[in-house]
Amino acid sequence: MSQQTINDNEMIDILVIGAGTAGLTAYKTTKRIAPTVNIKICDPGPLGTTCARVGCMPSKSLIQIANNWNSYKKLNNLGLTSDSSGKINISKVLEHVRKQRDKFILGPIGFLEKQEKDGCFIRGKARIVGKNPEGQYEVEISFNHTEAKSHIRAKKIIIATGGKAFIPEQWNLPKDKIKSTHSVLTTENFFEQKDIDQKFAVVGMGVIGLEIGQALANLDIETYLFGDYSKIAGIQDPIIQKHAHQVFEKQSNLNIVSSNVHLKLNEQGQVEISTDTQEVTEKFTFNQVLVATGRRPSIADLGLDNIGIETSNFNSFKEQLTNNLEYKDTGLYFCGDINATNTILHEASDEGHIGAIDAISKLKNESLKKNSKRRTPLSIVFSSPQISSVGMTYEETQKSSDKYIYGSSSLERQGRAITMLENTGSIRVYAEKATGKIVGAEMICPKAENIAHELAWAIRDQKTVHDMLKGPFYHPVIEESLRDVLRDLAKNLTLEQHDPLFD
Numbered sequence: 001m002s003q004q005t006i007n008d009n010e011m012i013d014i015l016v017i018g019a020g021t022a023g024l025t026a027y028k029t030t031k032r033i034a035p036t037v038n039i040k041i042c043d044p045g046p047l048g049t050t051c052a053r054v055g056c057m058p059s060k061s062l063i064q065i066a067n068n069w070n071s072y073k074k075l076n077n078l079g080l081t082s083d084s085s086g087k088i089n090i091s092k093v094l095e096h097v098r099k100q101r102d103k104f105i106l107g108p109i110g111f112l113e114k115q116e117k118d119g120c121f122i123r124g125k126a127r128i129v130g131k132n133p134e135g136q137y138e139v140e141i142s143f144n145h146t147e148a149k150s151h152i153r154a155k156k157i158i159i160a161t162g163g164k165a166f167i168p169e170q171w172n173l174p175k176d177k178i179k180s181t182h183s184v185l186t187t188e189n190f191f192e193q194k195d196i197d198q199k200f201a202v203v204g205m206g207v208i209g210l211e212i213g214q215a216l217a218n219l220d221i222e223t224y225l226f227g228d229y230s231k232i233a234g235i236q237d238p239i240i241q242k243h244a245h246q247v248f249e250k251q252s253n254l255n256i257v258s259s260n261v262h263l264k265l266n267e268q269g270q271v272e273i274s275t276d277t278q279e280v281t282e283k284f285t286f287n288q289v290l291v292a293t294g295r296r297p298s299i300a301d302l303g304l305d306n307i308g309i310e311t312s313n314f315n316s317f318k319e320q321l322t323n324n325l326e327y328k329d330t331g332l333y334f335c336g337d338i339n340a341t342n343t344i345l346h347e348a349s350d351e352g353h354i355g356a357i358d359a360i361s362k363l364k365n366e367s368l369k370k371n372s373k374r375r376t377p378l379s380i381v382f383s384s385p386q387i388s389s390v391g392m393t394y395e396e397t398q399k400s401s402d403k404y405i406y407g408s409s410s411l412e413r414q415g416r417a418i419t420m421l422e423n424t425g426s427i428r429v430y431a432e433k434a435t436g437k438i439v440g441a442e443m444i445c446p447k448a449e450n451i452a453h454e455l456a457w458a459i460r461d462q463k464t465v466h467d468m469l470k471g472p473f474y475h476p477v478i479e480e481s482l483r484d485v486l487r488d489l490a491k492n493l494t495l496e497q498h499d500p501l502f503d
């Protein structure tokens with residue numbers, strides 16, 4: 001069926017490679033803004049986007065159940081429940097996560113099926129094979145479940161092939177055995193598991209490793225989290241890091257092992273993890289392990305070497321991307337996780353938009369209203385409590401630390417946090433000394449997802465500490481902690497705009 005959506009050697013204006021968040025946004029933007037542009041999008045599947053299929057959404061679905069279960073256990077510990085014999089059923093939890101996942105992927109899949117009927121979606125894998133003298137790219141499309149191949153020519157290409165979880169090659173794990181035993185998992189197949197072993201390891205203390213590892217611990221699974229503890233979840237601010245360590249060390253069922261590790265399959269098919277920071281190497285044995293050691297851009301199979309683009313030194317390749325994400329002036333755009341810059345969903349979507357607008361402008365030779373200016377940086381870790389970073393990072397402010405002032409507040413005695421049984425963590429906000437403008441923040445606290453948005457919008461609008469203090473702060477809310485931080489900052493500002501009522 002998909003072969004019918006292209007005639008061999010058909011010429012089009014724009015080909016979008018990859019129907020994830022960035023690719024779909026690029027495609028939809030083009031259809032909306034320039035309906036006469038001949039655009040097609042291709043993807044061999046599995047369809048549904050990384051976010052909905054194996055990423056943001058199933059992980060948040062799991063975390064939500066884990067948090068709910070944790071709240072129930074807190075009530076139990078306080079003697080507030082009548083029955084303390086409850087046990088969580090992990091296989092039912094995973095089934096629930098998959099049911100929700102199946103709903104989330106319906107939207108993108110339904111949209112692509114409609115585009116397929118209209119002849120605009122090609123269910124196939126793209127590889128660039130050359131560039132003709134007219135400057136058009138020649139792309140080979142391999143179709144699923146058949147040897148058949150077709151070719152398409154495109155003036156511009158938006159490459160949005162995302163990234164993939166990987167298992168480090170140096171462990172030399174036998175691929176077929178891992179596949180058949182499901183002993184070493186990545187996020188590509190974790191949510192497919194029908195059950196999880198009661199003792200489980202997560203390798204990697206980045207955002208994904210922490211989120212899933214802590215969720216499993218909250219679901220009463222004896223979880224071991226391996227990795228570099230000093231970099232857990234990418235936290236930079238030493239005060240936030242200290243609070244994070246306090247929180248995670250108190251977490252039940254979570255065993256933190258700060259070390260580089262080596263994985264090996266033993267004869268029984270179990271995974272042996274050895275650490276290398278101890279004088280005597282320590283060994284741990286598990287039936288199941290999730291490897292969350294990062295994601296790699298899906299760039300190797302795109303045939304870029306056929307047109308003289310070298311990507312083995314990825315950083316040098318990346319340096320050649322313009323603000324509009326075009327590689328030099330080639331008409332090739334690299335949007336979303338493929339460029340491994342801001343590998344989060346709203347950035348992938350923005351990048352699809354930015355790439356599409358630039359491609360359309362150049363095709364039509366007219367300058368469309370463009371905005372390649374990026375939004376205020378914002379990232380959220382859905383741990384418990386949540387962690388967030390907004391605007392300038394701590395390390396960025398430290399490069400000229402005399403220009404900035406730092407305010408903080410602990411959540412330990414915060415009224416609302418106490419009623420929520422979540423009075424841990426801290427908020428740190430950074431402001432420019434000369435103007436009082438808020439420039440960045442990092443926090444670990446309940447409802448960080450909300451506080452972080454408020455701060456991101458304040459930074460976007462160039463608000464000062466005093467501007468923010470003029471806002472109402474209802475009682476009792478977590479935002480009162482943000483007010484404490486702002487007051488702490490205000491102490492270090494000698495500005496005329498002080499107003500006793502609002503300070």
Ligand SMILES: Cc1cc2nc3c(=O)[nH]c(=O)nc-3n(C[C@H](O)[C@H](O)[C@H](O)COP(=O)(O)OP(=O)(O)OC[C@H]3O[C@@H](n4cnc5c(N)ncnc54)[C@H](O)[C@@H]3O)c2cc1C
Nearest residue numbers: 018020021022050051055056126161162336337343344345
């Ligand atoms: C476990 C996990 C949790 C996450 N949680 C969050 C979160 O809470 N918040 C957040 O903002 N972000 C989160 N992310 C990150 C977010 O999911 C990604 O940043 C986003 O999905 C990237 O979108 P993309 O369009 O770049 O790539 P993708 O959605 O991965 O799309 C790439 C597409 O390209 C296709 N493709 C690959 N090669 C080819 C080819 N040769 N030809 C044609 N098609 C091809 C693939 O099949 C795929 O459909 C999470 C990620 C993971 C893994």
